[in-house]
Amino acid sequence: MSQLENKVFNALGSDTRIRMLELLSEEEMHISELARTLNISVPVAAKHVKILEAADLVERRIFGRTHVLKPNKDNIYIAMNSFAPTKSIEVEKGTTLLDALRGVAAIKVKKKGDREVIISTDGEEGLYVYEINGDFSEKSVQNCVLDEDTTIEWKKLEPVTKLKLDIHVKK
Numbered sequence: 001m002s003q004l005e006n007k008v009f010n011a012l013g014s015d016t017r018i019r020m021l022e023l024l025s026e027e028e029m030h031i032s033e034l035a036r037t038l039n040i041s042v043p044v045a046a047k048h049v050k051i052l053e054a055a056d057l058v059e060r061r062i063f064g065r066t067h068v069l070k071p072n073k074d075n076i077y078i079a080m081n082s083f084a085p086t087k088s089i090e091v092e093k094g095t096t097l098l099d100a101l102r103g104v105a106a107i108k109v110k111k112k113g114d115r116e117v118i119i120s121t122d123g124e125e126g127l128y129v130y131e132i133n134g135d136f137s138e139k140s141v142q143n144c145v146l147d148e149d150t151t152i153e154w155k156k157l158e159p160v161t162k163l164k165l166d167i168h169v170k171k
Helices: 003-011 014-025 031-038 042-054 076-080 096-103
Strands: 057-064 064-069 107-112 115-121 127-132 153-159
Touching: 003 042, 003 076, 014 031, 014 042, 014 057, 014 064, 031 042, 031 064, 042 057, 096 107, 096 115, 096 153
Parallel strands: none
Antiparallel strands: 057 064, 107 115, 127 153
16 A cells, blocks of 8 residues: 555544545635534644645645635545455457456446447446556447556446536526
């Protein structure tokens, strides 16, 4: 585990800091506003914020004497990736990613038009994407041909709400 991952997990080991991140994910706030909302003193809030900053989980912008905070969600995702298992597989040159996946996971495929789409991996239904050596691919898994040693990151897209809209149509 990297030093950053250790700092992230340490920072997430406090209910107060987790609550701070939840509040900041809703809106940017300054430290005194966080303290007031959490019913803690400003010095205690500042101490928690320093831990979150050390883990690079929050970003601070300074306007005069006001320090406004917002979350840095990328590092949470980086830390969570450390839980993904790594499986090694040896395949023949020219093997498709679809066939390689079948060698390490139970996959369920559904025909959509002229292509096959993976709808389940090891019993987990969902929408999946993949990266090849850190880059997203435009190719389908049956058109991705493996000609050299490659690292594939197989990712399930989780339904995370980025924005909720409550729309009222005028009558």
